[in-house]
Amino acid sequence: MDNSRTRQQTPARVGTLTITFDDGPDAEYTPQILETLRHYGVPAVFFCIGEQVARYPDVLRAIDAAGHAIGNHTMTHPHLTELPNDEIRKQLTDAANQIEATIGKRPHLFRPPYGDMDERVERIARELGYQPVLWDVDSVDWSGIPGPTVAANVLPHLKPGAIVLQHAGEHAEGTPAALPYIIEVAVAMGYDWVPFMSKS
Known part of the structure; x- marks a missing residue:
């Protein structure tokens, strides 16, 4: 019996991927x-802005109810390296308070x-109990590009x-149109989509 077709349909797993979404909810x-x-x-993982959580609390609740992880993306989305220490803490604390009040x-x-983080910002975040998370692959979808271009960037x-x-x-x-294709092609390439796991 020739199992080559079956093997082609179930590629060897080559690794795991984690997908993250910034700037919501909307x-x-x-x-x-x-x-x-x-x-x-x-x-x-949805990294949420506190002001957006205040505007769309029901959407944040839907993210949480679906079992996705929720991260802190500050209260107003500033360049943190340009702020004094107390303002950095306030950005993180205010956003966390808004998220906690909602879910x-x-x-x-x-x-x-x-991705604007230096040693000072990282130290403050860790002092507040956070694990900083950056990224490896940038879709550049924030720029308003269409779905095919988003997928091509990933x-x-x-x-x-x-x-x-x-x-x-x-x-x-472009993100909603690109997402099914990105998910399907990555699986066909042998990847599994998994929850965030610390690399440290």
Whole structure:
């Protein structure tokens, strides 16, 4: 019996990937993203802005109810390296308070807006109990590019253990269209989508 066709349909697993979404929640793109993740059974991390949580608390509750991890993306999305220490702490604490007031739990993961983090910002975040999380693959979807371009920015750069950066907020109109394709092609390449796991 020739099993070559079966082998082709079930490629050897080559590693794991984690998908993350910044800048949400919002009322337009985040629900579409949640539906796609539900359809494929893919877990994600949503790094949420406190001001957005205040605007769309029900969407944050939907993220939490779906079992996805929620991280702190500051209160107002500033460049943290340009702020004094007390303002950095306030950005993280205010966002955490907003998230906790909405879903009853505080985040433990943190992603600095724009990836703007130096030793000082990282030290303050860790003092507050956060694990900073950056990324390995940037979809550049925040720039308003269409779905095929979003996918093209992701798929060629995947590697085992990669953290993929996408967005669930304003200007990320290409993300909902790209997401099913990214998920399916990555699985066909032999990757499994998994929850965030610390690399440290």
